[in-house]
Each structure stands twice: as C-alpha cells, then as structure tokens.
Amino acid sequence: MQIAVVRSLKFTLFSLLISLALPGLATVAELKPTAEQSKAVVDLVEKLNKEHYRDQEFNDALSSRYFDEYLKSLDSAKNFFLQTDVAEFEKYRKTFDDDYKKGQLDNSFAIYNRFNKRMVERLEKVIKTLDDPKTKFDFDVEESIVIDREKAVWPANAAEADKLWHQYLKSNLLNSMLSDKTLEESKTTLRKRYANQLRRLKQQTPEEAFSVMMNSLTTLYDPHTNYLSPENAENFDISMSLELQGIGAVLQSDEDYTKVSSLVVGGPAQKQGQLKPNDKIVSIAQGADGEFIDVVGWRLDEVVKLIRGPKGTIVRLEVMPADPTATANKQITIKRETVKLEDQAAKKAVFEIKNGDSTFKLGVIDIPTFYMNFEAYQKGDPNYKSTTRDVYNLLNELNKEKVDGIIIDLRDNGGGSLPEAAMLTDLFVDPGPVVQIRQSDDTVSRNYRAYQPAVYRAPIAVLINRLSASASEIFAGAIQDYGRGIVIGSTTFGKGSVQNLVDLKHGRLKITEAKFYRISGDSTQHRGVIPDVKLPSLLDPDQIGESSYDNALPWDRIHPAPHQNYYNISKYLPRIETAHQERLAHDPDFIYLNKQSEIFKEASAKKEVSLRLETRKEEQKQLEARMLKMENELRTAKGEKPYADYAALKKAKGGDESEEEPEQEKSKEINPKEDPYLMEAGHILADFIGQIKHPETKVAQQQ
Known part of the structure; x- marks a missing residue:
C-alpha cells in the first residue's frame, strides 16, 4: 500500500461538488471534450489492452459493464437520475468500446451533462425547501430510511424523487440534532452544504468529467489502476516524495x-x-x-x-x-x-510471560513500515537507515539480553520497500527465495532472495492484522512458508499486485502490471496471509481490505519455489490452539473486544434507520447503557473503579474534549501489559517454545 494522502482517484461525481461561487440559475454550461482528451482516451485504452495484468478485451460485453459502472460512479445512491434518463441512455450501452477506440467522447459527455442538469434541479429544490418556513419536518412519525441503496432502483418520476429527498433531509437533520444542534442550526448547516455543491457545479471543467469517465473504465480492470489528470499526477508525485x-x-x-x-x-x-x-x-x-x-x-x-x-x-x-x-x-x-524517518523506525522491548511453571523472556520488534533512506544510500552514506539495518541491530541487542524468542509486530504496517521485506526475511532464514513475481506475459522471477546465513535462529512469531499489507504480507508469508515461525493475528489486507506509472498523451496512468506470489505458490492477492492462530478483530473485512473492492484481481496459485522447511508448525497447533482458546474465554480484554465486535456486526447488518426522533434517542440511550456496562465489567475485572455514568466514561475517553493547541504525542513506546494482542501473542510464542525440545532451529532438507 503506498504511503500517500491521495490513494484512490476513482471519483464519483457527487464528490466533485465544492464551494467556490454563488448559486445562480438552475442551469450550467454543457461540458464538451477537448482534443487532448480524445487523444488520451485512445492512448489509455491501448495501454490497458496491452500492458494490464488482467487480460480482457474492451468489447461490447465490457462496454456494457462500463455503462453500469459509469452510472454508478455518477449516481451511486440512485437519487438524481430518473428511470426515464437511464432508459434513454440504454442506447449507448454497447457503444463505448467503439467510441473510445476512436477517441469519441460525445455520448459520455451527454450522460454527464444530463446528470449535472438533474443535480442542479434537485439542489435548487432542496435549498428552496430548507428556506421555506412553511416546510415542516415531522420527527414524531415512525418511518425509516434505507441506508444502502446499491440494489435500489432510480425514482420513477419527480414525485417519487421528491419523497426520497424529503427522507434524506429528515435523516441529515436528525443526525445533526442528535449531535446536540437545534433544528434551525441543522437546517442552516445543511443549506450551506447544498449551496456549496450547487456553486461548484457551475465551476466544473471538462477535465473533471473526463476523470470520472476514465476511472469508471480503469476500475473494471482492478481497483489500483487509475487515470491521473495532469493536476492529480502532480499531487501523486508530491505524496510519494514523503x-x-x-x-x-x-x-x-x-x-x-x-x-x-x-x-x-x-x-x-x-x-x-x-x-x-x-x-x-x-x-x-x-x-x-x-x-x-x-x-x-x-x-x-x-x-x-x-x-x-x-x-x-x-x-x-x-x-x-x-x-x-x-x-x-x-x-x-x-x-x-x-513525517520523519525516525518516527517510522523499528523499536524493541523485552517482557516476560509466565506459562505454567515456566517463565519466558521474550523480545518484541515493532516494524511500522518497510523503509529505506534511498537518498543517503545513493550518496554512499555507510550509516544510512533502513528497516533491515535497524532490525539487525535490535536483534543483536536482544541476543545479548538472552531472550527465548522474538515477536515481529507488523500490525498496521502497510508495506513500503519490497527489497527491505526480502532482506528482513534474510535475517531469519538461510539462503533461498522470498517472493515470486509474475508479469502479465506469465514470466515468473524469483530475484528477491535471502543470500546470507540467518542472523537469528531461535523461535519467532509474526503478529499481523487486517492493515498489514504488501511488503508485510511478503515477509509474513515467507516466514509461514518456511515454517520458520508461527503467524498470529487476523487475515492481512490482500494487496498482492504491482503498479507502474506510465505517461499518456494527456495525464498519466497508474497500471497494475504484475502479481506477488509466495514461495508456496499461493498469491497474497485478495486472500491475504491467513494466520496460524487467529485473534479477534474489530475491523470488518467487508469494509477494509482487497476483498472489499469491486473487480479486485483474484487469488490463484503458481508453481512453488523449492525451499527449506524449519519447524512443522501444524504439529504444534492443536495444543497451542486449545490453550489459546482457554485464555481468550477468561481474559477480560478479549471478552470486552468480543462484545465490541458483536456491536460492530449488528451495526453493519443494519439496513434501515428510524426517522423518529424519540426512537433514535432511545436507541442512543440503550447503546450508551450497553457501552457503560461493558466498560465497567472490564474495569471491575481489572480491579479498577467503575464509571458512575456514561458522561464520566465519555469524558475519560476524550469524547467531549477538543484541544486548541495539541501537544503531538511522541512515538509510543511498546507497552505489552497495555496491549492484550501483544500479550496473547507472547503466550502463544511461549507455548510454541515450550513444545520445542531445542531452542535452536533445525534446518530440514529441501522439499
């Protein structure tokens, strides 16, 4: 995962509305394609066809999918277009492939301009409704609004659209009122929002429209392939510079x-x-x-x-x-x-775990990202900083402290330098392959390898979560495939593709051109790395991760690369899993986390919300009581004083505080006793060590 502020350039038109000018007439000038855009679309289609990893032809079938995706990009909530508009556009469904190959954008712009027209009509009507003192919003009637309209249909006519938008207004006003604003304050805020959107409509450019069109096409290849307008290409360069x-x-x-x-x-x-x-x-x-x-x-x-x-x-x-x-x-x-390099540097800690009659001294190395100071390296600075160099030094320090094993903490590590992931693996395994890369022409390279004898040979564990991605997945997958250590946590992100930036005749294209594969032959794409021992997670995989994206490249396999096998992890897992589950059942932190997870799942499953004020207040009251009960059960189990009421809980959590001049936190030190995930990983590693007769790793024959 790239470290950048701008990550995804798949725009929706609704997100193209910002405050720039005063509202005016209920019309906007029609946008027309430029000569540069006509050349760029031909160039883009050719590059997608020849260079993208996914081999698919831009034909009538893909044109039909593009039609649906384009309308979704414009009107994902299906609340601006009318059914008559969509029916009229059907004549374009299978024409985009031929049009774009010829550089013709007129039909795409016709759809875009119709959407602008519908938006202007709707926004001016909504503003008028909010301004009219005669408009009443009845928050006493029991009615609800559908949250997710993905499977809904467009309004059949203006009257049906009016009814839908009245519900939208009620919902937005209600949300504001539940945040302690009055009805009039809420109406003022909402009016400003829609006025800003209306103002922006009159400031749109053909480039904004073109970006929506092109990214509606690129996303059909995979979610990481994007069209970058000249301006956004410049922003991308800035973000990648760190x-x-x-x-x-x-x-x-x-x-x-x-x-x-x-x-x-x-x-x-x-x-x-x-x-x-x-x-x-x-x-x-x-x-x-x-x-x-x-x-x-x-x-x-x-x-x-x-x-x-x-x-x-x-x-x-x-x-x-x-x-x-x-x-x-x-x-x-x-x-x-x-962001400074030292803020991302690996750090260590030592803590003890008591398992039965035995006490284990464990080290933990937290690796926030895979970094390398390329500038210092290119200048020949012998002291340049990198993940591997820093971890090498930390391993030597932990060896001097005679730890029994080490946890490599990769939670929230979104990746970074691929060579660093390979070199880090080299510290724990003897010479051999680390990752395989397959190009769009099916050629496979195994150039990223471990070259030196392992520096550290005692048992290790790798701690991962849903936000561990890319280079993190390569390292965790290699450790798992070698049987070098036990992988603990939740399934990783699943980002197993490689992108490259190519210039177009107008703008640039970030295009997926290869995939990562583990030495076992399994792809890290889509599926991610599945841990040997699972820990509860509050992150919903349906909302975060590669599998949550439409058109993500699939998981698949290629031939494995010959490699050594260290520990037979599967042999130890039954006893480890039994002890793990017994601890989770009695650990106050994980009992609390599981209850939190239940609430998260209930919220995700909710399809409708009430538009009755008293109903929403009662739901909020019940949720607050539930949270207070959970929190106090946790505090009581830990010997801490319970909160008197929800207000005390909210204050303690910082929910009603807003610092005017915040003191930015220093990089947090590792504190295992305050981290239930790290403590449980320590117990699992201790169980693992306890089942191994000899502390030094025995290398098996190649398989």
Whole structure:
C-alpha cells in the first residue's frame, strides 16, 4: 500500500461538488471534450489492452459493464437520475468500446451533462425547501430510511424523487440534532452544504468529467489502476516524495464522503490517536478557532487541499466515527507535521510471560513500515537507515539480553520497500527465495532472495492484522512458508499486485502490471496471509481490505519455489490452539473486544434507520447503557473503579474534549501489559517454545 494522502482517484461525481461561487440559475454550461482528451482516451485504452495484468478485451460485453459502472460512479445512491434518463441512455450501452477506440467522447459527455442538469434541479429544490418556513419536518412519525441503496432502483418520476429527498433531509437533520444542534442550526448547516455543491457545479471543467469517465473504465480492470489528470499526477508525485506536510492520513472517496482509509505510521494523525480508519470527514476548520467548512460532497483532491498546510499549523476535523458505539460526531485537533524517518523506525522491548511453571523472556520488534533512506544510500552514506539495518541491530541487542524468542509486530504496517521485506526475511532464514513475481506475459522471477546465513535462529512469531499489507504480507508469508515461525493475528489486507506509472498523451496512468506470489505458490492477492492462530478483530473485512473492492484481481496459485522447511508448525497447533482458546474465554480484554465486535456486526447488518426522533434517542440511550456496562465489567475485572455514568466514561475517553493547541504525542513506546494482542501473542510464542525440545532451529532438507 503506498504511503500517500491521495490513494484512490476513482471519483464519483457527487464528490466533485465544492464551494467556490454563488448559486445562480438552475442551469450550467454543457461540458464538451477537448482534443487532448480524445487523444488520451485512445492512448489509455491501448495501454490497458496491452500492458494490464488482467487480460480482457474492451468489447461490447465490457462496454456494457462500463455503462453500469459509469452510472454508478455518477449516481451511486440512485437519487438524481430518473428511470426515464437511464432508459434513454440504454442506447449507448454497447457503444463505448467503439467510441473510445476512436477517441469519441460525445455520448459520455451527454450522460454527464444530463446528470449535472438533474443535480442542479434537485439542489435548487432542496435549498428552496430548507428556506421555506412553511416546510415542516415531522420527527414524531415512525418511518425509516434505507441506508444502502446499491440494489435500489432510480425514482420513477419527480414525485417519487421528491419523497426520497424529503427522507434524506429528515435523516441529515436528525443526525445533526442528535449531535446536540437545534433544528434551525441543522437546517442552516445543511443549506450551506447544498449551496456549496450547487456553486461548484457551475465551476466544473471538462477535465473533471473526463476523470470520472476514465476511472469508471480503469476500475473494471482492478481497483489500483487509475487515470491521473495532469493536476492529480502532480499531487501523486508530491505524496510519494514523503515531504508532504499534512496530517498523515490515506484518504479515499466513499460516495459523498471523504473516508480515512488508513493512517501513515509516525504521522501526526497516528500520533494524535483519535482519527481512525473508516472515519468519515464531515467538516474542516483551520487553526484553533477557524470556522468549520462542511465538505460533504466535495471532491477528494479539494478536501486534501484543506487538510494539507504548513508545518506546525493546526487543522481541526469533524468526523463521523466508524465506531458504531460512538453516538455523535467528534472533533479532532491535529498539528500538521512532516513525517520523519525516525518516527517510522523499528523499536524493541523485552517482557516476560509466565506459562505454567515456566517463565519466558521474550523480545518484541515493532516494524511500522518497510523503509529505506534511498537518498543517503545513493550518496554512499555507510550509516544510512533502513528497516533491515535497524532490525539487525535490535536483534543483536536482544541476543545479548538472552531472550527465548522474538515477536515481529507488523500490525498496521502497510508495506513500503519490497527489497527491505526480502532482506528482513534474510535475517531469519538461510539462503533461498522470498517472493515470486509474475508479469502479465506469465514470466515468473524469483530475484528477491535471502543470500546470507540467518542472523537469528531461535523461535519467532509474526503478529499481523487486517492493515498489514504488501511488503508485510511478503515477509509474513515467507516466514509461514518456511515454517520458520508461527503467524498470529487476523487475515492481512490482500494487496498482492504491482503498479507502474506510465505517461499518456494527456495525464498519466497508474497500471497494475504484475502479481506477488509466495514461495508456496499461493498469491497474497485478495486472500491475504491467513494466520496460524487467529485473534479477534474489530475491523470488518467487508469494509477494509482487497476483498472489499469491486473487480479486485483474484487469488490463484503458481508453481512453488523449492525451499527449506524449519519447524512443522501444524504439529504444534492443536495444543497451542486449545490453550489459546482457554485464555481468550477468561481474559477480560478479549471478552470486552468480543462484545465490541458483536456491536460492530449488528451495526453493519443494519439496513434501515428510524426517522423518529424519540426512537433514535432511545436507541442512543440503550447503546450508551450497553457501552457503560461493558466498560465497567472490564474495569471491575481489572480491579479498577467503575464509571458512575456514561458522561464520566465519555469524558475519560476524550469524547467531549477538543484541544486548541495539541501537544503531538511522541512515538509510543511498546507497552505489552497495555496491549492484550501483544500479550496473547507472547503466550502463544511461549507455548510454541515450550513444545520445542531445542531452542535452536533445525534446518530440514529441501522439499
């Protein structure tokens, strides 16, 4: 996974709406394709056909899929187009392949312009409704609104669309009122949001329309293949330089919201600690007392511009938490900083685990990312920093402390340098292959290898989670395939593809051209690395991970690469698993985590929400009581004083606090006693060591 603020350029038109001018007439100028775009679409189609890893022809069948994807990109909630519009567009369904190969974009722009027209009509009608004092919103009637309209149909007519939008307005107003705003304050906020969207419609350019069209096509090949407009190509270069001064968050479009995909390790947001993956950004304010600007419906790159800023300045975010136990939006204050290499450096700790009558001294090495200071390396600096060099030094220190085994912690490690993943593996295994790479022409390379005798030979464990990706998966997969150690945690992200940037006649194309395969022959793509011993996770794999993306490349296998086998892990797993489950059943932290997970699953399964104020208040009250009970059960089990009420819990968790001048956290030290996942990984490793007669690894014959 690339470390960047701009991650996905698959736009929806609804996210192309931002505040720039005053609202005016209910019409916008029709957009027309440029000569440069006509050349670029021919170039793009040719490169997809010749260079993309997925071999598929842009024919009538793919044109039909593109038609559906294009409409989805424009109107994913199916609340702007009417059924008559979609029926009229059907004549274009199987024409896009022929059109694009010839550089013809007129039909695509015709659909785009119709959507603009429908949006202007709807937004002006909504603003008028909010301005009309005679408009009443009845929050006493028991009715509900469907949350996910993916399988819904477009409104049959304007009257049906009016009814749907009245429900939308009620839902948005209700959400605002549940965050302690009055009805009038909520109406004012909502009116500004729609006025901003209307203003932006009149400022759109053909390039914005073209980006939507091209990314609707590229996503049919895989989710990591994207068209970059000239401006977005420049932003991509900035983000990849790691000199970007911002908050260190990877963002993506999610219908009309900007969603946090992941956090950059060592970045300001990760250090501050409140922003979480899947949180949705609602509004942004500059400085300690700047006015919040609603950004729902804004284009991704415009949201990024507001978040990005000079080092040392303050940005405040209002977010809709992904945590379903949160009962209101939260405000987060973050100081912008440049991510420093030392903030991403590996670090170690030593702790003891008592298993039965035995006590084990264990080391843990936390690796936030696979890094290398390329500039220092190219200058010939003998002390350049890299993951492998740092871990090598830490291993020597742990050896001096005579630890019985080591945990390699790769949780939340989104990847980084592929050579570093291979060299890190080299510290734990003797010479042999680490990863296989298959190109689109089916050629397979095994150039990334371990070349030196292993530096560390005692038992190890690798701790992973859903946000462990790419290079992390290569390392964890190699350790698992060699039988070198036991892999613990939850299934990894599943990012097993390789991208390359190619220039187009207008803009650039980030294109998937290869796939990673483990030495066992299994791909890391889509499926990820499945742990030997599983730990509970609060991250929903249906929401986060490669398998959550449409058109993700599939998992498959190729021939295995000959390699050594160290421990027969499967022989030890039955006894390890039995002891593991017994601990989970009695561990207060994991009992609490499992109850949290139940709430998360219930929220994800919910298809509708009530539009009755008292019903929503009662649901919120019940959730708060449930959370208080869970939290107090955990505190009681740990010998801590229970909270008196939910307000005390909320205050303790920082739910009602917003720092004006935040002191950015230092890089957190490893504290196993405060980390139930790390402690349980320690118990599992201790069980593993306890079943091994000799501490030194015995190398088996090649298989």
